Amino acid sequence: MAQITLIEAVTQALAYEMAHDESVVVLGEDVGVNGGVFRATQGLQEKFGELRVLDTPLDETTIAGVTVGMAAQGMKPVAEAQFEGFIYPMMEQIACHAARLRNRTRGRITVPAVWRAPWGGGIRAPEHHSEANEHLFTNIPGLRVVLPSSPARAYGLLLAAIRDPDPVMFFEPKRIYRQYKEEVPDDGEALPLDVCFVLRDGTDVTLVTWGAQVKETLEAADALAAEGISAEVIDVATLTPLDFDTIAESVAKTGRCVIVHEAPKTAGFGAEIAARLAEECMYDLLAPVERVTGFDTHIPLFRLEMKYLPSTERVVEAAKRTLAAS
């Protein structure tokens, strides 16, 4: 069986679902002959034709809006925003229609669509190509926000996202697109949405993260283990709707929690998890909840960007602070 990268897993999931469900179409800028600027849709147009893998005019509003229209007609469009930094013109269609139509028509019109976008920093990209803006979507009711962090989860969660009857934002951490390969059987097996994945069991501190930061967080858990500290690592994977139970269970066991994310701190999705911990797990906590995040600034151009992104050391230190507190 072939070993594949995260981005190849995206391609594999798209190809599988297109082959098994004729209503699945892919659209966006450069998704056709070019196979996407990161090659996520490589070879799909050759296989499925120009109508099912559609290069659109360069207009994100157009892409998002026709996606809503197609989905309302019973198709399963998978739209691509070329970068998360260019997704903003799509937001009106997503917030006002995609996420809302089920509710405002009492279920008469639904939008089973997926919006994919390469997400996050750390690849020395030009301006506007490195944002982490998942928190702008987690506050939209009726919308799922999913971030895979491994090839297997990219494959399984993308299949689930396409099959889901409601709109899903699928943010792909581009920094780890090609970080490593793993075996991902092309068996069409979806993974469950709306659940967190416990990537590592531990007893002293819970590290909660998603997307590319899974890399630094797992490294931090290794570093902590070397010092005799046992860290549990949770990949949230589906931010909304949140599987808070898994986080709460872990924190009930460890009494400590560090939340790691790349987006700015203030009103980032870590704030939601911290608030829930304060509301529901106060008496399990042995130390204040820590957040290791991007700063409340624009992600700088690449000469400084690694000083913006949460580092392994920062996660280790935060974990140790929670241990020092009690």
Next chain:
Amino acid sequence: MSIAAKFEIEYLQYLDAEGKQVRDDLPAFAQDLDQMVELYKLMLSTRVFDAKSIALQRTGKLGTYASCLGHEAAHVGIGSAMKPEDVLAPSYREYGAQLYRGVQPREVYMYWGGDERGNDYQNEPARHDFAWSVPIATQCLHAAGSALAFKIRGEKRVAVCTIGDGGSSKGDFYGAINIAGAQNLPMVAVIVNNQWAISVPRKIQSGAPTLAQKGIAAGLYCIQVDGNDIIAVRKAMEDALERARNGEGGSVIEAVTYRLGDHTTADDARRYRGEQEVKDAWAKDPVKRLKNWLVARKVWDDKKEEAWKAECDDWMDNEVNAYLETKTQPVSAMFDYTFAEIPADLEKQRDLALSLENKAH
């Protein structure tokens, strides 16, 4: 049958692909051969600059870079027609226009080299122009807004935006030309149609035979020009700027050219377009075309060309050195321009970043 509206789009060209003059009514600026030599020299230096940028990227000294190869006539034509007090809202590869307006090569290098200071153009008139706009077409509305400000304040200035063939599909472009027409704004939108939006060919962007005609629906003057013929570009620009300055309305100019290089250094155009197409496009090279015309008028020759290229090389080497010697900003720079004054809450984060920095050293 009664007709509600009728339109046609003029196509303007003075020099054909070989540099032969195809019409006699040369505009005044083109009759001044010294000036034409100056324009040619800037086109050439733009090309030298571009090659240098790509070399820098290939040797790991620059991040992704968007080349302007093949756009020299269009860009220099735009920049040279504008007055200093006008405002340019560019996208990301209009170096020929920007160098004319005082942007320094080192600033371009800094921008693509991952340093925000590249956006902080030091020289006038570029200093009052907009910074590069990577989110496609958004700059068109900034030009419209600038033009609105000029109109409200009664200033005789014009706002110019440049936009790609791909970008002309975006709502921002349509919104900009629409308000320009509705409000009779002093705005000129130049569609630099280089046939490609990364891998997406022109025909996928629009079913209309010209992109210029989009301006008809907005009530603007529209013209399509040979974008590899600097005389045509500049003439169309001069006319459009004058009308706009006199309160006679805005324009859309479509400059038909070709992107001779990859979209950016991160792109490989061989994936999606044939060699023959690129070869054919080289036969229409804007630089060679003007050179032929100048040589035929005996105001330029190979010796002058070599001498000027050598001067450009020195200039660029100097700029490259200045760029390479520029120290990375301190980590505090990440915070210091977020607001006019750093808020107390953000100051705490800056302190944290500084302490992390100190620990790392």
